[in-house]
Amino acid sequence: MRKVSIKTAEQIEILRLNNQLVSATLAELAPMIRPGVRTIELDRRAEEFIRDHGAVPGFKGFEGFPYTLCVSVNDVVVHGFPGEYELCEGDIVSVDCGTVLHGFYGDSAFTFGVGEVSQEAGALLKATRESLDRAIAVAIAGNRTGDIGAAVQGFVEPLGYGVVREMVGHGLGRSMHEDPEVPNYGRAGNGKLLEAGLVICIEPMITLGRHAIFQERDGWTIRTRDHSLAAHFEKALAISPSGKPADVLTSFDLIDAALSKG
Template sequence: MIELKTEREIELMAHAGHIVAGLLEHLAAVVRPGIKARELDAEARMYLRREGATPAFLGYRGYPASICVSVNEEVVHGIPGDRRIREGDLVSIDAGTVVEGWYADAATTLQAGAVSPLARRLTETTRRALEEGIARAIDGNRLSDISHAVQEVVEREGFGVVRDFVGHGIGHALHEEPPIPNFGTPHMGP
């Protein structure tokens, strides 16, 4: 069941979200060829500590790190280890925090140094897909309208969407209803 939030609850979630956004911005400035994924995790922990926030992923279902770092073909939830980021890598960082009992969770994909034209086109396409999905998040639309908009942009550029992992609601728990895929038939669902 989708739990509707009050204005105050949304403000608290937004506060946690601002911290995650700041963390991702900070890590974007740190990602470079030669850095280890584990070092990105240490940076994330220090940043969240300075902000008075708790890493949402650390210990969640046994997860051993504060962030997820997925490189190139790794789709999602990569555990940061001793792997060094190389020139031309695409580095996806998934970060979450909990502040005063409210969760926030977001991800971004970063380019380490000079990337291939295909990698650049992929990141530009995913940015446009996100923007188009957000543009469809308006009163009167359904979640599937957002999902379909993302899918249309991605597939129009010759890429595919991941179907095995989906987005999700958030609030008092890291994962709440509803599931939010990046594909779907418009005008369906909640």
């Protein structure tokens, strides 16, 4: 069994810098997410913004991934390729972004509505984001990864949504994907122990239909098998000592502010 990596206070501050930069990058992209914009334009702007701030894209070249962003539209759950697709009114689009700064990673995702979205799409976005908040609330020392998964699953499934099983959250540090895995389903009290100094990403991936997924021939793009809409929100956080609330390293405040101006 692999031992999880516990971070020092100094390392957590570097991880905070990374994750704040990811948040700022997503906020920079927010005004661009409108009908007619090609998804590759988001990718180019993100890389430019990250490099202008002294970091490098965390995803580009990671295990062969060719872009700065994962841009996942509608029934794409995660790992979508940016390209020539033009965003359309009513689309929903998950933008997942990573950075590397001072030897550590940042990683966060936010699902945007393009223009006016349907009532059911808006409800999916709201529920997925709330499930993340509920998961963060139980991410305290002494709890386990199963408590996080149970918080997500226990909230969204009674609303009729699906919880993707195969794609999970993860530890974060000098590598983008460290132990432990953090599933979005499970039983409270089960799974890996959450210890002070552990840094993890929680990232609910929730579907409007069934939870089954498949991978496209490009080896990356993950879609819902029934082609229902999927939403994805992700934050990084550090487990605090003595059962105190988690130290959330990612903030959606800049993104929300950018969207409110639109």
